[in-house]
Amino acid sequence: MSTTALVTGASRGFGRGIATALVTAGMQVVGVARDSDQLQQLRAELGDAFIPVTADITGPVIAGRLIDAYRPSILVLNAGASPLPRPLHQHTWQSFSQNWDVDVQHVFRWVREALLNPLPPGSTVITVSSGAALRGSPLSGGYAGAKATIRFITAYAADESERAELGIRFRCVLPQLTPATALGSAAIAAYAGRQGADVGSYLAAAGPALTVEQVGSAITSLITDPGYDRVAYLLTAGGLTPAP
Numbered sequence: 001m002s003t004t005a006l007v008t009g010a011s012r013g014f015g016r017g018i019a020t021a022l023v024t025a026g027m028q029v030v031g032v033a034r035d036s037d038q039l040q041q042l043r044a045e046l047g048d049a050f051i052p053v054t055a056d057i058t059g060p061v062i063a064g065r066l067i068d069a070y071r072p073s074i075l076v077l078n079a080g081a082s083p084l085p086r087p088l089h090q091h092t093w094q095s096f097s098q099n100w101d102v103d104v105q106h107v108f109r110w111v112r113e114a115l116l117n118p119l120p121p122g123s124t125v126i127t128v129s130s131g132a133a134l135r136g137s138p139l140s141g142g143y144a145g146a147k148a149t150i151r152f153i154t155a156y157a158a159d160e161s162e163r164a165e166l167g168i169r170f171r172c173v174l175p176q177l178t179p180a181t182a183l184g185s186a187a188i189a190a191y192a193g194r195q196g197a198d199v200g201s202y203l204a205a206a207g208p209a210l211t212v213e214q215v216g217s218a219i220t221s222l223i224t225d226p227g228y229d230r231v232a233y234l235l236t237a238g239g240l241t242p243a244p
């Protein structure tokens with residue numbers, strides 16, 4: 001029987017690349033997101049190894065329900081809201097806190113369920129933070145703080161897993177900003193505009209851009225290669241490196 005992985009935010013962007021890479025690596029993938037048309041498109045591309053589930057990942061019972069239904073031994077908690085690209089004072093509390101309500105709440109609920117249920121020994125839980133967690137992101141409201149909290153939650157969970165001898169590995173990935181997805185390209189347009197630069201010159205100065213295929217392959221390596229034994233890794237076009 002093949003390994004079952006569950007990927008949140010699988011309808012587009014990084015999640016789509018991760019689901020594709022894990023199916024290619026021989027896994028059964030349960031892909032969760034709200035846009036059922038995009039999930040069905042991916043099912044048409046990947047075949048029966050991809051199981052689309054239309055759901056809001058922040059709901060109070062969705063983690064328990066899907067873990068009970070599919071018994072995954074791999075969770076990739078990738079889903080996240082696209083921040084409103086505006087400077088601090090142009091945010092309301094609602095727009096500022098959006099990534100706490102979506103990204104952090106989802107990681108909190110799913111990690112808690114992974115520890116309490118618990119996932120079987122040998123399971124892996126990967127959370128998706130951001131390089132912004134190290135540097136801040138002044139045009140994204142509370143995004144950088146939310147992503148830093150996801151890194152903290154992952155480290156706390158790794159510790160709890162060890163203390164209770166659950167044998168569940170927790171890993172956190174901090175990808176660099178990339179124009180390869182809707183979320184990344186909106187942020188890059190905002191930062192380029194802030195500097196009075198056009199997007200092309202901004203990107204040329206930023207160097208090689210991370211692709212969704214590289215994200216899929218890096219997440220596959222984190223799952224399959226026990227050599228990745230740190231909790232947090234930066235991910236750039238150059239690959240995975242331990243996060244400072």
Ligand SMILES: NC(=O)c1ccc[n+]([C@@H]2O[C@H](COP(=O)([O-])OP(=O)(O)OC[C@H]3O[C@@H](n4cnc5c(N)ncnc54)[C@H](OP(=O)(O)O)[C@@H]3O)[C@@H](O)[C@H]2O)c1
Pocket residue numbers: 008009010011012013014015032033034035036038055056057058078079080081082102103128129130131132174175176177178179180181182183184185
């Ligand atoms: N792109 C970058 O440059 C970059 C850099 C660092 C970190 N990241 C992080 O990487 C992750 C993926 O980002 P991305 O660039 O691939 O963004 P994206 O293209 O906007 O995709 C976001 C995914 O999250 C899903 N999602 C959002 N809210 C959801 C909800 N309430 N319930 C279910 N699914 C939900 C979306 O699906 P539906 O809309 O269909 O629900 C979509 O599949 C995010 O956590 C992001 O913060 C991105």
